[in-house]
Amino acid sequence: MADPVHEVERAIAAWTDRKQPFVTLAYAQTLDGTIAVHPNEGLGISCPETKRLTHQLRSRHDGILVGVGTVLADNPKLTARRVGGPHPTPIILDSRLRTQPTARVLEHPKPPIIFAAEDADDEREAELVLSGARVERIPRADEGLDLAAMLARLRDLGFQSVMVEGGAYVLTSFLREQLAQWAVITLAPYLVGGYSALRGLVTDREPPPQRLDAYPRLEPAQWRPYGRDMVVWGPLAWA
Numbered sequence: 001m002a003d004p005v006h007e008v009e010r011a012i013a014a015w016t017d018r019k020q021p022f023v024t025l026a027y028a029q030t031l032d033g034t035i036a037v038h039p040n041e042g043l044g045i046s047c048p049e050t051k052r053l054t055h056q057l058r059s060r061h062d063g064i065l066v067g068v069g070t071v072l073a074d075n076p077k078l079t080a081r082r083v084g085g086p087h088p089t090p091i092i093l094d095s096r097l098r099t100q101p102t103a104r105v106l107e108h109p110k111p112p113i114i115f116a117a118e119d120a121d122d123e124r125e126a127e128l129v130l131s132g133a134r135v136e137r138i139p140r141a142d143e144g145l146d147l148a149a150m151l152a153r154l155r156d157l158g159f160q161s162v163m164v165e166g167g168a169y170v171l172t173s174f175l176r177e178q179l180a181q182w183a184v185i186t187l188a189p190y191l192v193g194g195y196s197a198l199r200g201l202v203t204d205r206e207p208p209p210q211r212l213d214a215y216p217r218l219e220p221a222q223w224r225p226y227g228r229d230m231v232v233w234g235p236l237a238w239a
């Protein structure tokens with residue numbers, strides 16, 4: 001049976017781009033695209049089989065990236081503990097250094113990297129460094145931190161691959177800027193009508209295109225059941 005873990009591993013091994021690491025978007029949503037009821041709370045969406053898959057995928061990437069919204073809402077550990085590692089390095093997009101010095105991710109076996117804006121508070125940086133983080137300053141872009149600059153820094157630090165887990169702001173930014181190569185999306189057979197995984201992806205054209213082929217897609221897409229969930233994966237293709 002086709003296996004997203006082996007396939008993503010092969011794609012990472014073949015990645016030779018010097019500008020950025022290979023980026024996989026990997027997240028779980030309900031059938032209607034919900035990733036949470038409210039953005040400030042977590043909603044356990046994955047079943048045991050897809051939770052394990054997530055940890056397998058984490059263990060195949062050098063870094064695991066989330067936005068500070070996810071750190072504040074879920075307080076995740078970002079390890080690959082369900083499969084015994086290896087653990088990817090946690091990476092947090094946090095322009096204003098809102099990550100709490102008590103966040104669980106700071107107890108990770110690998111020191112997390114927090115990307116912050118150049119004007120973020122120095123005292124807050126000192127606190128987070130004392131709690132085990134490495135803080136990297138990068139420029140801001142139109143919406144949040146400059147993702148291309150962040151990825152270039154990670155490449156310079158030796159990262160070959162990064163898995164991006166969320167939340168919605170971060171997933172949307174990577175898709176808008178076409179900076180991801182693959183996606184592995186878990187679909188749980190529930191309907192919630194909550195906080196969506198994605199916002200508008202084509203923002204530079206008014207009105208937004210009415211043709212499906214103007215939007216990013218998985219090509220070729222593959223899918224298979226994992227426990228009660230369905231997993232869809234493949235390389236991302238752009239209009």
Ligand SMILES: NC(=O)c1ccc[n+]([C@@H]2O[C@H](COP(=O)([O-])OP(=O)(O)OC[C@H]3O[C@@H](n4cnc5c(N)ncnc54)[C@H](OP(=O)(O)O)[C@@H]3O)[C@@H](O)[C@H]2O)c1
Nearest residue numbers: 028036039042067069070095144145166167168169170173
């Ligand atoms: N189901 C799943 O798989 C899954 C996975 C992860 C999260 N979640 C859920 O998602 C929710 C949190 O998502 P969220 O959308 O509120 O927050 P998020 O995407 O985790 O974080 C967004 C924040 O990251 C910072 N950021 C810095 N640079 C950015 C950039 N270039 N693009 C985007 N963000 C950037 C911004 O904060 P600053 O302006 O302060 O820098 C921004 O507000 C929670 O409810 C969580 O449970 C679900």
